[in-house]
Amino acid sequence: MKRIHLIQVGVGLIGGTTISQVVAHRALWRDQFGIDLSYAALIDIDGAIVAEDASGFSDEQLIAALDARKNRASMGEIATAGGLHLMEGVTAIAEVAAMGAFIVSDTAAGSATLPIASRSIGLGGGMVFSNKSPFAMPDGDAAGDAIWAAAGAGGAVRYETTCGAGLPVISSLRTLLDTGDEVIEIMGALSGTLGAIFSDVAAGKPFSSAVKSAKALGYTEPDPRDDLSGLDVARKALILARTMGRRIDLTDIEIESLVPKSLQAVTVPEYLDRVSEQDEEMAARAAEATAAGKTLKYVAQVRPEGQISVGVRAISTSTVLGALQGPENIISFRTKRYDDYPMNITGPGAGAAVTAAGVVADILALANGPIGT
Numbered sequence: 001m002k003r004i005h006l007i008q009v010g011v012g013l014i015g016g017t018t019i020s021q022v023v024a025h026r027a028l029w030r031d032q033f034g035i036d037l038s039y040a041a042l043i044d045i046d047g048a049i050v051a052e053d054a055s056g057f058s059d060e061q062l063i064a065a066l067d068a069r070k071n072r073a074s075m076g077e078i079a080t081a082g083g084l085h086l087m088e089g090v091t092a093i094a095e096v097a098a099m100g101a102f103i104v105s106d107t108a109a110g111s112a113t114l115p116i117a118s119r120s121i122g123l124g125g126g127m128v129f130s131n132k133s134p135f136a137m138p139d140g141d142a143a144g145d146a147i148w149a150a151a152g153a154g155g156a157v158r159y160e161t162t163c164g165a166g167l168p169v170i171s172s173l174r175t176l177l178d179t180g181d182e183v184i185e186i187m188g189a190l191s192g193t194l195g196a197i198f199s200d201v202a203a204g205k206p207f208s209s210a211v212k213s214a215k216a217l218g219y220t221e222p223d224p225r226d227d228l229s230g231l232d233v234a235r236k237a238l239i240l241a242r243t244m245g246r247r248i249d250l251t252d253i254e255i256e257s258l259v260p261k262s263l264q265a266v267t268v269p270e271y272l273d274r275v276s277e278q279d280e281e282m283a284a285r286a287a288e289a290t291a292a293g294k295t296l297k298y299v300a301q302v303r304p305e306g307q308i309s310v311g312v313r314a315i316s317t318s319t320v321l322g323a324l325q326g327p328e329n330i331i332s333f334r335t336k337r338y339d340d341y342p343m344n345i346t347g348p349g350a351g352a353a354v355t356a357a358g359v360v361a362d363i364l365a366l367a368n369g370p371i372g373t
Helices: 013-033 059-070 075-082 089-097 111-122 142-149 169-178 192-202 207-216 231-243 268-291 352-367
Strands: 002-009 035-044 047-050 102-106 126-129 183-189 294-302 309-316 328-335 343-348
Touching: 002 013, 002 089, 002 111, 002 352, 013 035, 013 059, 013 352, 035 059, 035 075, 035 089, 035 352, 047 075, 047 089, 059 075, 089 102, 089 111, 102 111, 102 352, 111 126, 111 142, 126 352, 169 183, 169 231, 169 328, 169 343, 192 207, 192 268, 192 294, 192 328, 207 268, 231 294, 231 309, 268 294, 268 309
Parallel strands: 002 035, 002 102, 102 126
Antiparallel strands: 035 047, 183 294, 183 328, 294 309, 328 343
């Protein structure tokens, strides 16, 4: 029986759902794969806690920690309640590494987890990311470069859910590349939030109403401008480009922001009050597209060379991409093998359950592969 210790970085919705899925199914994996997965550390922005020994946390300890986190308890409070020590994240990595083979899953947000990733890779651990920021560091950043160096075929870093949540986007691209196919163009609607907004605009809703509706339904970040800036889609485009071998940075990508300069620095309530200032322009763009048998979509266009861009495009309604409705994602791979009929992947591009399942799949791939062998 191969024993692998797990470290969860980010104990929020995605991290908590990942833990819950592992706890629910690890008995099955013992029988099917001969792998025993146990959580040995939980790390968040305010500290880390580590299991007392190599047997890991009990299910009761994990459930108590997740419940406490949902109730906004700090990691210090969780440590005190469980009789555990609070420590820094990097220190926790070393503690678990001393127990044996380990895999870290980073479901946090932002680049603050880079030291943890660097330490984990340096100590021979596996890394699974849904966090896009570490993959979007400038070319030449030591920590970012180390992650990409370990992210190739057979490496100890996996990142399926950075682009399309639970959809098999990265793995499909790698299969194409590893089997000798050549990418001509990747085009995709990679934001469920923007997909929902432009579906409403196509149906005749004012842009402002579509934004407010998406926020009310929980599709947007608390500040919708985080989605409307296009930066999240640009990071996904960057990850696809770098997976193809291009050495580019975010600054090299042409990004169309849907937040005008006049609304960038105002409060969220003021933004929501004034977003109607964009209605006339967006309605005109939508009408022009409709007259041409097209519809507006916010898409990423990635090629093996030349300009990479993300922004609003008028897409023919007769295409798979143009027919997409609501918060789904679609990504189309046009390659030398799939030229006349591109390969399309479509489905939910967000959601805790599907994202966590993608993280778990990456954990299992590492556990069955390069980690602990």
